[in-house]
Amino acid sequence: MAAAISVSLLLVAIISGSCPSFTSAKPPAPPVFCDDSGCVVSNAYGVWADRQQCRTGLAVFPTTEEELRAAVAEAHRKRFKAKAVSGFSHTIPKLACPPPENSVVISTAKYNSRIEVDVANRRVTADAGVGLRDLIDKVEAAGLSLLAAPYWEGVSIGGLISTGSHGSSWWGRGGAVHDHVESLTLVVPAPAEEGHAKVVTLRRGDPLFNAASVSLGLLGIISQVTLSLEPSFKRSITYSFQNDSSFEDQFMDHARKHEFADITWFPSQHQAAFRLDDRVPLNTSGDGFNDFIGFQSTLMAVSMAVRATEKAFDESRNAKGKCATAATVLAFKKLMANGLKNNNLLFTGYPVTGRHGRMQTSGSCQHSPVSDGLSSCPWDPRIKGLLFYETTAFFSPQSFRSFILDVKRLRDMNPDNFCGVDNYNGFMIRFVKRSESLLGQPEDSVVVDFNYYRASDPSIPRLNQDLWEEVEQMAFVKYGARPHWAKNRNVAFLGVQGKYPGFKRFLAAMKELDPEGVFQSPWSDEVINEKEAVKSDGCALEGQCICSEDRHCSPSKGYLCQNGLVYEEARVCRFANVSMV
Incomplete structure (x- = not known):
């Protein structure tokens, strides 16, 4: 999961005088639930990309490799389809969802002792x-x-x-x-x-x-x-906040200079945060750690209040409201170093130095053993907290620069329209090296994550619906970006087979290791085997299709299928009575 959760909820907690409590946090719910009618498989967000429940008749929980082998053998013997699911299930596409009939889910939640x-x-x-x-x-x-x-x-x-x-x-x-x-x-x-x-x-x-x-x-x-x-070894981290006027010409030099470099771009605020992140000797002073703000335990009441406010802004088309919080969010990130701490409690100044294992990853909201607390991870579906889309795209460095220039052109038509993404974590920009893996990155790549509001009701169009569809299509269609396999809406996977030179060899490996398709599923049929889904009314609103007719949007609410504003070949759902300027 990308580091892309809104910190507005922490601002509300601070203003109200009630800080998040780690020790009384509610751990995430397990993703598999079974009763007499069968089993339901969920992801950590409580909703799949297509909003449809994932059901199967049976779930098994092996604890050893032999039990795991026996579970696959039983599925194969019965001619069932099988899918593995972890105890975490942080995937947005239905990678772990088998067909509803004659299938089994094999959970690795209890296979974790070694x-x-x-x-x-x-x-x-x-x-x-x-x-x-x-x-x-x-x-x-x-x-x-x-x-x-x-x-x-x-x-x-x-x-x-x-x-x-x-x-x-x-x-x-x-x-x-x-x-x-x-x-x-x-x-x-x-x-x-x-x-x-x-x-x-x-x-x-x-x-x-x-x-x-x-x-x-x-x-x-x-x-x-x-x-x-x-x-x-240890790492030393400093965030350098700069004007974004030329960061598209700086990112390659930044990645080459710093071993663990990244950049977070806040387009509506015209700011880019450069992460200066390098290894230092183990005897360097400092015992810091990374407790990313958005991954900390948050009062459930605060998460619900933030969601209600974001929903009210979106449904009333109040971009200015989102911009007011976006500016405060950025100021808070600067003040709190985005969750870096020089000790176990506080950020006291840069650089923050600590052991690599405490600096490289975070997620404190999930670790409390207390199950009846007042806090949780802010996206926990049981509390009606944050609900968002996540788009993640891998670019060649050359196309990434052009993509950023196009996004800037779209931003400059009305920067207020980008405040919604800055209430989460802007555009998170990271660097992934060329891989030999057939479905890994075939070149040194720049990967961009961004999160944005998702409506509770799939039939309700979002504020700036067209803008985020245009950005999405810029990435995956105009610039041929490759999608992250465990993130993204379905439209990101259109044509993905042609974006990996080793894709045919991967299909051959599937045939060799699973000749009867035990691990095939509706998702893999659509994405891997190119069985295109039928376009339905409103399918573009949730990223299930790219619109080609008005009915794929929401004409009854004034949203029609129109061309993009910067990437004119894009087809997006736009509110017909609203201009960008």
């Missing part, structure tokens, strides 16, 4: 269900560090490897975790004489390794992963 650190060879082997934070803490205690990690730590090792999760770095092997995998084991279907399922070990250099290292759960179920490590 974390073995090989200090001599600087490697760690973990069960697929192990949480990222548990692995990092075990590795750091052994005097070693896992170099790459996503910014959100609430993911399993198997899940983050399967989906191409990443941090930010063009140095060394780069910021994608799968590029630090040395070997992995998969449980795959097998003939009856082999017990209907078997465990396959793949090592770096093996013919199928580059297919399996980012597999989307389509080759089998990851059982164990071995990752390379480095000797422990």
Whole structure:
């Protein structure tokens, strides 16, 4: 999950005099719920991209590799479809959702006991269900560090490897975790004489390794992963806030100078925050840590109030209201260093220096053992908190510069229209190195994440509906950006097969390891096997299609399918009575 949650909710808490309480936080709900009628699989946000519930008849919870193999064997023997789901389920597309009939979900939530650190060879082997934070803490205690990690730590090792999760770095092997995998084991279907399922070990250099290292759960179920490590080190981080007038000409130099560089762009505020982030020797003074503001526990009442305010602004078309909070949000980020702390309590000044394992990733809202507290993660679906879309696109450096210039042209028509995204985390810009993985990045890439308001009712168009559709189509259509596999609305995956040179080889690996399609699903049929969904009334509002007729928008509410303003070939749902200027 991207570091892209609104900090407005913390401002409300501070103003009201009630600060978030970590010790009384409600942990996230498990993603699988079963009763006599079957099982429902959810993601962490409580809503899938298509808003449709994911149902299956059966869920199993293996605790060992043999139990995992037996679960796949039973599904194969019965000719059921099977899907793996972690104990976290931080995925927006339905990667973990099988067909509703004759299917089983295999959860790795209880398959999480093994974390073995090989200090001599600087490697760690973990069960697929192990949480990222548990692995990092075990590795750091052994005097070693896992170099790459996503910014959100609430993911399993198997899940983050399967989906191409990443941090930010063009140095060394780069910021994608799968590029630090040395070997992995998969449980795959097998003939009856082999017990209907078997465990396959793949090592770096093996013919199928580059297919399996980012597999989307389509080759089998990851059982164990071995990752390379480095000797422990510290990181020193400083945020430099600058005018955004020329940052599109600075990003490459920034990424080359700083090992863990990133940039956060706040377009409505004309600001860019450059993260100066480098390793320093372990004996450097400082015991700081990264407790990203948006991932801290937040009073449930505050999260609900922030959502209600955002909803009121959106439905009343009050862009100025969103801009007032956007300016305050940016000021607060500067004041609080976006959650960096020089000690366990406070930010006292730059640079913030701390052990790599405490600086690389965060997610404190999920860790409290107390289940009846007053606080939670701010997007927890049980409290009607934040609800948002997340778009994530990988660009070549050359096309990224052109993309930013186009977005600036769109922004400059009316900067107020971009305040909504700045109430979250603006445009988060990171760097991912070229990968040998067939579904990894085929070139050194710049990845952009941005979050924006999602209506509670799918039939209600959003404020600036057309603008975000145009930005989305600029990225994926005009500039051919590649989507993050575990994020994005469905339109981001249109034509994705032609964006990866190794895609045909990945399809061949699917045929070899899962010839009967045990791990196929409606989502993979649409995205991987190019079975285009039928366009329906209102399908563009939720990113299920690109509009080609007015009925794909909401003509009854005044939203018609029209051309883009900067990217004129785009087709977007625009409120017919509103001008950008």
